[in-house]
Amino acid sequence: MSEYRNLTFYPAAVGTITEDAIHSAFFGRELGADILEIRFDLILDGLLSELNEKAVRKECVSLIREIRKTGLPVIGTFRSKKEGGNMDLNSRDAFKWMRFVLPYVDFIDIEWSSPKGKMRKLIDSAHQNQKQVIISSHYFDQMPSKKQMMKMIVSSQKAGADISKIAVMPKDDADVLKLFEAGLLSQKKVLQNDGTQKTGDEPKSDVRLEAKLKTNAGLGCVCLIAMGGSYQYSRIIAPVFGSVLSYGYVTMPAAPGQLRVDEIKSGLKSLNLR
Numbered sequence: 001m002s003e004y005r006n007l008t009f010y011p012a013a014v015g016t017i018t019e020d021a022i023h024s025a026f027f028g029r030e031l032g033a034d035i036l037e038i039r040f041d042l043i044l045d046g047l048l049s050e051l052n053e054k055a056v057r058k059e060c061v062s063l064i065r066e067i068r069k070t071g072l073p074v075i076g077t078f079r080s081k082k083e084g085g086n087m088d089l090n091s092r093d094a095f096k097w098m099r100f101v102l103p104y105v106d107f108i109d110i111e112w113s114s115p116k117g118k119m120r121k122l123i124d125s126a127h128q129n130q131k132q133v134i135i136s137s138h139y140f141d142q143m144p145s146k147k148q149m150m151k152m153i154v155s156s157q158k159a160g161a162d163i164s165k166i167a168v169m170p171k172d173d174a175d176v177l178k179l180f181e182a183g184l185l186s187q188k189k190v191l192q193n194d195g196t197q198k199t200g201d202e203p204k205s206d207v208r209l210e211a212k213l214k215t216n217a218g219l220g221c222v223c224l225i226a227m228g229g230s231y232q233y234s235r236i237i238a239p240v241f242g243s244v245l246s247y248g249y250v251t252m253p254a255a256p257g258q259l260r261v262d263e264i265k266s267g268l269k270s271l272n273l274r
């Protein structure tokens with residue numbers, strides 16, 4: 001069982017590292033990040049244009065080793081261009097890189113739109129090595145329906161996601177509510193389908209407690225993100241609806257409407273969520 005499955009750890013403030021990785025990692029820790037996300041699609045980009053693949057691998061390992069000296073758990077992310085990142089690799093190369101960094105990280109972020117066979121193999125290998133899997137889906141162009149979002153959450157959890165992450169671009173506050181409701185309802189569904197979860201002791205309406213219990217029991221959780229400057233508030237209150245990770249930037253926003261990670265952390269604290 002991973003050391004990150006415990007009741008006090010979640011919701012966690014994630015500091016996204018986009019540049020000057022080692023310095024940013026230590027600064028992220030200073031800002032109160034509980035987890036660091038290394039955006040390899042942004043960090044590797046410069047390296048790949050300057051060095052050959054062997055040298056990039058070497059550089060990559062020494063970078064992660066230095067970052068691990070912060071003592072914080074690390075998420076490895078290779079975000080594709082179509083999901084808002086900078087990765088221009090075909091899926092074979094993207095999976096090659098994900099397999100390469102897997103031994104050095106605690107969580108690996110895999111996009112739900114990836115080829116399912118490759119995804120299944122990587123999930124198996126992550127779990128065999130006590131790593132956690134975040135399966136993510138980003139909707140920049142069109143707000144998905146509640147049904148679509150619930151389907152993504154339930155199916156990705158069936159496929160082995162420890163955390164199913166949905167990031168949407170709402171057109172109004174009603175869309176934010178839709179996202180939260182999809183998160184809430186799909187978690188109830190996962191709990192209902194899991195007989196071992198019902199002790200009868202938990203207050204039925206407390207989705208926060210349920211999220212923590214699920215994380216503890218090794219069941220999938222959700223991460224709900226409403227992107228865009230008008231919806232920054234959602235990054236702090238999403239944990240009220242069971243979201244276990246809130247992403248913030250360290251030196252430079254990596255997505256529309258990201259707050260800095262210290263703002264996330266103090267927001268969570270002021271609502272007594274941490």
Ligand SMILES: O=C1C[C@@](O)(C(=O)O)C[C@@H](O)[C@@H]1O
Pocket residue numbers: 016037039077079084109136165167225227247248254255256258
């Ligand atoms: O998927 C996400 C969430 C994110 O897009 C955000 O909106 O904070 C930031 C990304 O770095 C991360 O991988």
